[in-house]
Amino acid sequence: MTSFLIRGRPRRATAHIRVRVAHALLGVVTGTVWLVLPLMTVGVPDPVPTARAGTTTRSAPPRPEGTSTADLVLPLLAGVAAVALAGYGRLRRARRARTRTTPGTVPARPSAPSPEDAERQARAALRLTDDCVRTSREELAFVRERFGTGRTERFERALRAAGTESAAAFAIWRRYEQGSPRDAGARRQALAGVIGRCAEAGRRLDAEAEALDRLRGFGERGPDPAGLEAAERRFRELTARVVAARETLAELRARYPASASESVAGYAEQAGDRLLFATARLNGARQAVDAGDTDRAVCRLRAGEGAVAQAGVLVGGVERLAARLAEAAMLVPDALAAAEREATAARQGGAGRAPAERVLAAAREEWTAGTGDPLDLLRRITRTVEPVPGAEAGPGALERAALLVARCSVEGAEEYVAVHRAAVGTAARARLAEAVRELGAGHAGRADAVAGEARELAGLDVRAHGTPYADAEGDTAGLAGAVLGGILLAEDADAGPPASYGGPRTRSRHRA
Template sequence: MTGELWWVPSAIVLGVVCVVVALLVGLARRRTSARERALAEATAERSRVASIALVRADDLVEANADELAFAVAQFGEGATRDFAAALALSTRQLKEAFALQQKLDDGIPDSETERRRWTEQIAQLADEATTRLQAQTRDFSSRRGLERDAPLLLEKLQRRLDRVADRVAAGAASLARLSRTYSASALASIGDNAGRAQAALGEAHAATDAAAAQLAADTARPVGDQLQAAEHGLFRAGKLLDAIETGEDRLHLGFAALARALDAADVELAEARTLRDAHEEPDARVDLNRVIAEADAALGELRRSARLSDPAADLAGLRETMDGLDVIRSDARNRQLRLDNARGALSGALLAVRSQLTVTRDFITGQPGQVGADARTRLAESERQLTLALAETDPVAALDGARRAMTLATDADALARFDVR
């Protein structure tokens, strides 16, 4: 009886385990099935998109074959060579795409990986062919519009030629005027712009003359290339002339900045001269004299009336000169400040060492025979250092001597009191 009861809980546990396993297996199968359905749907969508792209590209190739024939008749084979090459390449890509589509449609089983790869290749080939041919179609549509409006465009170009010719003359006059103020290095970036603009204008003139002659002859030959050449020539001339105007503004701004920098340099030089005249150290005055003379010479050269300026280079050179002056001036200021500070501290140091010497001397004198030679030696050296400090003309050296005397005096006092104890 007991054995039978023992098997009852075991059976229940086993049943629960089986149920759980069955649930897990069912859930895994449902998840796998859901993934498979999602993957199949994605593959079907990619296949649909690729088929649409393939059909669109095939229609476009057919249409562009006729378009190319019309373009050759209108513009000639030379002007349509790129169009023909684009059509040939797109046709080859389309054949490759159809071959891949056939592999997808035949009865031979394909793996899912192969079907995805071939579908992506079909879409890519069709899109590339479509994009290439659409670009060519837009280009030749633009050319046809250009040919259609050629008389009006030619008239506008001829009016622009006159305006640009006036600008070329003004640009040449500006460069001539600038050359009287600025050096060749300052004008290097724009110095030959008027000549280059004149050459570009000449090319534009030649192109418009050729287009006008062709239109006057009433031939079927296109004039779009001549009109575009004229447009490009006018564009290049305009950019070159714009650069002259921009360069002139830049030079004038630089020249004004140089004038302000020269005025500021005058102020710095005046401060340097004041410092030199008041400085106590001969070496510092010599150094200041040297950099002041260099700065004076540099400013004089920059202000020379007949001199041609390069504002950017002149500003850089002036700044370098004034930086050298500033280094020496700062050093001289620090040295003078050190002297002034030492002079201010010296009187206090002398008062302190004299007081300490008096205290120490009185203590030793009041203890005859009890203070040893060490204390008395330091006292004597302290008095000697004080004498040297009083005779020193350099306040820094005098302060150092007074401080040495103070150290010796305090040492002498400590040794004396130790001897007495």
């Protein structure tokens, strides 16, 4: 209420001043009339003639019919003043009626957003912040390769702080989704905390964006030639790795069931698509540098770097899965034997583990026949028999198996969200952030389950989003994947500027 009274004083003061001015003008007019009236009657003969000495005064002659001008002045002015004051009062009443929201009351402060509006704001803030952190991490990898860790420490520090704020915001949001806290006021505060932490994360990145551009030479002289060469060098390395990734996928399909490599199906093709886009953008950056077109050179370089980074994520996903499957295949016999011992001991102790024994028997049969997916077998084994720390130093086989499965699930979900970020919503990102927390806390089973939920939700988002941009030849080749991956921000008709290191205020600053 106090804030309203303070804001309302100037309006009331202005109204009082207007009334005083009107009264003062009326007084001036009235006084002027009284002063001028004698002058207006100087030329009029006396109504009563002066009597001469020695003569008897005669009766005054009758007044002429009608009224003199002087006699009309005062009544006329009084009438005009009355009409003016009445009109002014009516105008003030009409103005108060228009500005008053409720008869007799005025709201003291703007109404708070509804819970639905606050939730929408929180979702949007989480998604935007997560994109900013991911993009900043990608660009900083190129800068670190060019200048070393010594000159990039300030940017690394800002990125770590932003990542911490983002993780905390996701943790608050996840608890909110699960119904905690329950009090309506506390829930509003939780949403405010989510939005505030996201804002702080963006502020930390925004504060360093200009300094990063200076380090990279994104000013009048354009991109650092060495930086462009570094992007081109990584591009050439990835071109060879894409070919190897296709061969690796063929080997995985021949060795394991199709379900084993399903999570990276199409990754080699998508990596090639990103590199096709990078080809056009890096060539364009080189041409713009030669022509002295600084803005265009920076814009094209950043788009090319983003495409190269995502091609690396896609190829790396295939290579990572192949390594995890090989590791899982080596671990299955030990994990299976450990689980069977646990189940037998439990049955002998009267715990009744017959269902577990049946699951383990089926897993051994698949493994012996060579038809099982090693990671899926480990998942089923560890979910059947809860892994416990081994008696000897270090984790036992079951614990190692559970950790391997969880890591693989979290890594796969991270890769998928990274290269489809423009389509992935808040729910999938929140599950992924929770999976990362659970993995860090050592809760392997929970991390695996939640990461699976994140991947499933992200896949639904991508299928619902589709690819609205049609691929073409030349400069627009690979455009659909670039937009879907968030390499280009779809803000303009030409798919928007490239995403860059920074928060919401600066991430789209490079425009040709």
